[in-house]
Amino acid sequence: MRTMAVIGTGLIGTSVALAVRGRGVTVYLSDRTGAAARTAAALGAGVVATPREPVDLAVIAVPPSQVCAVLIEAQERGLARCYTDVASVKAVPERAALSRAPAPDRYIGGHPLAGRERSGPLAARAELFLDRNWVLTPSPLTSDETFDLALELVELCGAVPVVMRSQEHDAAVAVTSHVPHLMASLIAARLGEGPPALSLVAGQGLRDATRIAGGDSRLWGDILRSNAPAVAGVLKDLHTDLSRLVPALDALAGSDGGDRDQGMRTLVDLLDRGISGLAGIPGTGRAASADGHRVRVGVPDRPGELARLLAAVTELGVVAEDAAVDGAAGGGPGLAARFTVPGPVAERLVTGLRADGWEAVREHDARLPLLQE
Secondary structure, eight states: OOEEEEEOOSHHHHHHHHHHHTTTOEEEEEOSSHHHHHHHHHTTSOBOSOOSSOEEEEEEOSOGGGHHHHHHHHHHTTOEEEEEEOOSOOHHHHHHHHHHOSOGGGEEEEEEOOOOSOOSGGGOOTTTTTTOEEEEEOOTTOOHHHHHHHHHHHHHTTOEEEEOOHHHHHHHHIIIIIHHHHHHHHHHHHHTTSOGGGGGGOOHHHHHHHGGGGSOHHHHHHHHHHTHHHHHHHHHHHHHHHHHHHHHHHHHHSSOHHHHHHHHHHHHHHHHHHHHHHTTSTTSSOOOOTTOEEEEEEEOSSTTHHHHHHHHHHHTTOOGGGOEEEEOGGGOSSEEEEEEEOHHHHHHHHHHHHHTTOOEEETTTOOOOOOOO
């Protein structure tokens, strides 16, 4: 890919432009707000100009409800050979493109799963997409050339391509992104109505739970409207859970022993379901992939050795907090730390730790030798 156009120079559009500019691609920028495009250009994201000939790929970085109109206008003036977007809802733009776009075969939906709570070009980062999933949703009409150029875009940005159907994508992000944003906003809204001392007891847990509530309300209104059916379905399921939770808490606040016991069972069941739900999500500290590989590392019986191991593991890109620690193999001195990681990571982890002098093995490789002081 030699040339690209980015339409919409907010956080995502400008980050895409910065990423591909760093890989030698010529980028043409445009935005309905001229100041935003000029700001992105001043950051080094490209030039504010109309290309003299069709670019290889146009990236449409506008809210979901605007994607089709922008796509139609760009195709009618022959801006690019192929087109994609980065909106977080896929079914609405796809349906509109299939029915209204001049060349629907030249369009493929896309959604990089990356972002920040800040918006606008000044929040953009070239590394925003590194190692993040980037969903592509080809329609039945999407051409091979369009698909290949979208894959090249994902590679240029350092992301990981994931191919899904648009409806499947929207149902998934309703759970993983859209409803969590609503919940964060609802919690944050309560902060303005709480007791005066609330700010004195606001800790990191509250900040983690409400961080995303600071997103652009107009953009998020557009996102939620475009994915309203899937979002409403998840909220109805949450309403069912809340309909169990509130009576359980009322029972716990009461004096009847039997009701309180039942209330506690209901409460613990809901909490346990939450813990179980985290098991399939990487990076939560609870993830345990079915195809995960366990790496076992011997820790000598000396002060500070476990801390040194965890620092080494972190340097190799593994979450140290995910370790399980127990006694050394065979009941010898020292400890054994275990890490469950994907296969390629396991190989890198074992190699890196051994190079640093640690006794590291995959659990199926061999029994770890007993460590001596």
